[in-house]
Amino acid sequence: MLTLYKYGSVWDVLDISPFCSKVEVYFRLQKIDYRAQIANAQKSPKQKLPTVRLEDRVICDSSVILAHFESISDHPLDAGMSPLELSIAQAYRALLEEKLYFVAAWIRWADDKAWMIYRPAIMQYFGQLGLPSFLHSFFAKMARKQVLKSIRAQGIGRHNPAEIDAIGTDILKAISVFLANKTYFMGEQVRTIDATAYAFLSAIIDVPMETALKQTALSLPNLREYCERMKHKIEAPT
Template sequence: MAVFAVTGWIPMKIAGKGFKWFWNKSKPLAITVVVVISAVKIHSYVKKQNRRKKWNNAGKDVVVLHMFPRGHFCPNLSPFVVKLEMYLRMADIPYQVDYEEPVGPKGKCPWITLNGEEIGDSQLIMEKLGPMYNKDFSSALTPEQKAIAQGMRIMVDEHLLWCLVVWRYVVDAGRSLVVCMELPFYFAIMLRVFLGKIKQSTSAQGIGRHSYAEVEEMGRKDLNALSVYLGEKRYLMGDEPTEVDCAVFGMLSQIVWNSPNSPYLKMIETEFTNLQAYCQRIKERFWPDWNECLKPPLPRSQ
């Protein structure tokens, strides 16, 4: 309550005095502003409700996958979108794609609508869908293998991710975004603020406090661990893919297709070539329509 008193009440009091002054100076204009703001909010609310009505009519047990727009070279520039979409394909779960509202109830992308329920976070979504659709690709793994898979997933989702974030948004200053996807016209205006917030996030997480060379070496160690463990196997845990492959492919897809000139791409092309072959295998098996999932779409033969 004390925090609210300091950070919440004072600005509200100032805003109240400002509106009172504005009201006394020009009542007709103040009324017009209130009416316009109210109309915009009502219109936004109606559109939001109509979208949900449409999503709820997708069909019983049909997943509506909410995501950012498609990329030029990879189906998405979010590793977590690619991760979840691969899982849906691997599990043969019927789904539709939506771009109208990419950020979900937890302020994250992707998220899904399923039978009227809104669910956020790619990993939690997979863990919910597995039992519902009777899909458990890790059931044949030993307890030790499951522990290794869990460790690999966390390394990719929670550590290699930040190495890539530092390169994409701090070192490369977001240039790969401009190259790899179609961005709204106003993005250029917001870019500096956006990059500043990302840099603050890397500092808060901790990795942004290291030098670029140190972060690059951390990323190298992660890629080396994946490469060594994969070895000559077709997939990370053996001859058939499991849930951890969705996370690993989601992250590696960003390096292979969405990080031109990055040090991590050079590592995969020269040092960890089995990871590149691994990505190609997954692409061919689960994304036969890869080119059609790009923006703009390409012919399948390219």
């Protein structure tokens, strides 16, 4: 049995990490049977999640995981894409994973109002790992400090809140313009980029944090409609 090691579902998203959600969305799109298991990221080979175990093989990193399953699939999602289409998808994947992710992460971890909503989800994860309850608050504080340090090192964390909101707004508008009235990100056929796009947009739209970034996303009707289509597609019975 294929096992997906992840952080855990919360609110109306598949996982608190959009990278874990990305893999889970892909598995559902491809009708791949899997078992989800909450895991300790520090004990994974790269100290990050997601990872998957396929028989005696462990595969780390969401993009590596998707590439592996695309390579062994009889019906890969990206089959038939032109080099130009693949390049565009790769560029948007990088925009989502290496730019928008850090904007959303900064909001979750740095903004005090958002943190008060996100903190219980982090503490729930610690509980699911079996850590004593009296340590949850301490570990949440330590995790917050560590994540904010990494976001600052990445660069987003060096901006002020207004600048970060502006960066996020520009990204969401760019995605909205490209998506236009297409059914899926690249057209009428679902592709691997849809696993990424839905996971990262859902992590903004489908969480109970009423932030400026979420309001921007909700103000762009095609982003809302896209997320609804994707949600229905991965939840639809086989």
